[in-house]
Amino acid sequence: MSPRRRNCAVDLSPAAIAWAEERARAVGAGIRFHRGDAFDLTTDGLGGPYALIYDSGCFHHLPPHRRISYLALLERALAPGGHFALTCFASGRMGSELPDAALYRQARLHGGLAYSPGSLRWIFSDLTEVELRRMHDEPPESPHFGEPFLWTALFRCAA
Ligand SMILES: C[S@@+](CC[C@H](N)C(=O)[O-])C[C@H]1O[C@@H](n2cnc3c(N)ncnc32)[C@H](O)[C@@H]1O
Known part of the structure; x- marks a missing residue:
């Protein structure tokens, strides 16, 4: 298709x-x-299917078990050779760094989950990484959005 x-x-x-x-x-x-x-x-x-799917700030608000349905959603909705772009909380800068088990024990997501480059690479390992870096900090007068507490990532799906 x-x-x-x-x-x-x-x-x-x-x-x-x-x-x-x-x-x-x-x-x-x-x-x-x-x-x-x-x-x-x-x-x-x-x-x-879409040639580009961009998640701006949703993934880090999902509980850990939804990563499985998230990957299934990407698999369904991303066209072969399509790109997936992601913006999410950067570990050490924003978000909870509690282990998944602790989040369930406390029954709270603490406003969102922090991700490390290693965890993102592991979760999205079926995709090819094009770029993964900290977002540029954009000043308030900039026409562009940019916050350094976020990762910005681009992955590509196999053709
Ligand atoms: C941090 S906000 C980002 C909003 C916007 N995308 C942006 O970049 O400014 C996270 C958004 O994810 C949305 N969200 C969370 N879970 C969702 C779901 N299962 N389906 C659709 N949207 C969801 C929330 O409603 C919220 O607006």
Whole structure:
């Protein structure tokens, strides 16, 4: 199946979707927004495959066991040869560094999980790493987003 040409975006939060719609309108970006669970994208024909999937800040909010369904989602939704980009909390800078078992014992995610380059490489080891680095720090007046407490990563799926 060839990749979808349409740009789609999903978030659970109506406020996040409303804000994103406003920003997309302001720059004339044609994006189909969907409020819902990213793990349930078969609805409304949003299942892909996509040439590019970008997760901006969702992965680090998921409990550890959801990494399995997250990988299954990528496998389903990413086109052969497609790219997966990720922005997530950088260990040592932001997020909980508790072991997975402690998160379950405490039944809390502590605002999000920190990831090390090693843990990201291990989790996404079925993909080829193109780049994995700390995000550039962008000043408030910059038109670009950039926070140094985040990793920014790009992986490629086998063709
Ligand atoms: C740190 S915010 C990032 C928001 C936005 N993507 C950005 O970069 O500014 C994390 C977002 O992940 C969304 N989220 C968490 N779990 C989700 C899920 N299962 N499906 C869709 N969105 C989810 C939350 O609603 C929240 O808006």
